[in-house]
Amino acid sequence: MSLKKTLTIAGSDTSGGAGIQADLKTFQEHGTYGMNALTVIVTMDPNNGWSHGIHPIPVETLHAQLQTAFSTGVDALKTGMLPTVDIIEMAGKAIKDSGLKDVVIDPVMACKGEDEVLFPENVDAMIQHLLPNAKVVTPNLVEAGQLSGMGTLRTVEDLQAAAEKIHAHGAQFVVIKGGKQLQHEKAADLLYDGKKHYLLTAEKTETTYNHGAGCTFAAAITANLANGQSVKDAVLNAKIFVSSAIEHGWKLNEYVGPVMHGAANKFPKPEVVVTEL
Ligand SMILES: Nc1ncnc2c1ncn2[C@@H]1O[C@H](COP(=O)(O)OP(=O)(O)O)[C@@H](O)[C@H]1O
Numbered sequence: 688m689s690l691k692k693t694l695t696i697a698g699s700d701t702s703g704g705a706g707i708q709a710d711l712k713t714f715q716e717h718g719t720y721g722m723n724a725l726t727v728i729v730t731m732d733p734n735n736g737w738s739h740g741i742h743p744i745p746v747e748t749l750h751a752q753l754q755t756a757f758s759t760g761v762d763a764l765k766t767g768m769l770p771t772v773d774i775i776e777m778a779g780k781a782i783k784d785s786g787l788k789d790v791v792i793d794p795v796m797a798c799k800g801e802d803e804v805l806f807p808e809n810v811d812a813m814i815q816h817l818l819p820n821a822k823v824v825t826p827n828l829v830e831a832g833q834l835s836g837m838g839t840l841r842t843v844e845d846l847q848a849a850a851e852k853i854h855a856h857g858a859q860f861v862v863i864k865g866g867k868q869l870q871h872e873k874a875a876d877l878l879y880d881g882k883k884h885y886l887l888t889a890e891k892t893e894t895t896y897n898h899g900a901g902c903t904f905a906a907a908i909t910a911n912l913a914n915g916q917s918v919k920d921a922v923l924n925a926k927i928f929v930s931s932a933i934e935h936g937w938k939l940n941e942y943v944g945p946v947m948h949g950a951a952n953k954f955p956k957p958e959v960v961v962t963e964l
Pocket residue numbers: 799826827828864865866867874875876889890891892893894897899900901902904926929930933
């Protein structure tokens with residue numbers, strides 16, 4: 688028996704809820720074979736309220752990892768936290784040269800709970816080097832505001848306008864995660880395929896235990912694509928997967944609560960409604 692091979696080009700979240708840890712757990716739950724190329728190590732300082740430390744991996748080390756991964760063969764990949772312009776450029780070139788079609792770009796710009804973009808200079812680099820390679824790009828509200836140049840997004844109409852601008856940068860499908868902050872009674876995400884807009888809605892879970900939700904969502908889309916699903920089905924099924932993961936999020940310590948990555952394979956699945964706008 689052989690498995691579909693999924694690759695994450697992303698950072699390590701030492702606390703285990705987000706980053707490559709979330710991606711590899713999610714790949715496994717989808718029955719794919721997970722591989723990773725590490726871009727940065729994120730640590731948490733116990734003497735300073737668990738504030739994040741960001742430790743980029745040298746760009747040559749990333750290059751060597753990408754050579755390893757692509758020579759192994761990849762069916763679908765995702766990107767996560769890419770901390771420097773050099774790393775973004777290198778990853779973008781390697782993805783382009785690989786000729787792989789099923790590419791999911793999760794344009795991570797901040798750690799959960801922080802609205803400040805970590806490295807503002809990375810936004811232009813993402814637009815230039817990553818978006819043209821994206822079959823699917825999955826920004827949250829803040830990231831979509833940056834990539835579209837529209838700033839703060841609040842309504843579904845804002846999401847539609849932003850998705851069209853991001854699509855124009857070369858991403859084939861745009862998924863904007865409304866999440867908790869969008870002005871909507873449900874947890875709503877917008878999917879734009881270049882012609883039509885769809886709204887995917889699930890019940891909002893009242894929780895702060897949502898660390899790793901974005902990574903888990905993008906990794907599930909990646910695995911679903913590797914397993915042969917259409918983009919629309921891959922996004923719908925990933926939304927079911929992450930909604931369940933959030934519903935069963937749990938307290939790791941006094942600072943952070945990760946999602947339960949594989950909850951959808953253990954508990955009844957939440958309902959997600961798709962509406963064409
Ligand atoms: N409180 C919540 N209840 C249900 N779904 C949520 C909630 N918060 C976020 N989501 C969903 O989780 C997925 C990831 O979104 P989000 O947490 O905003 O991403 P990110 O981690 O990139 O900021 C999206 O499908 C979003 O709609």
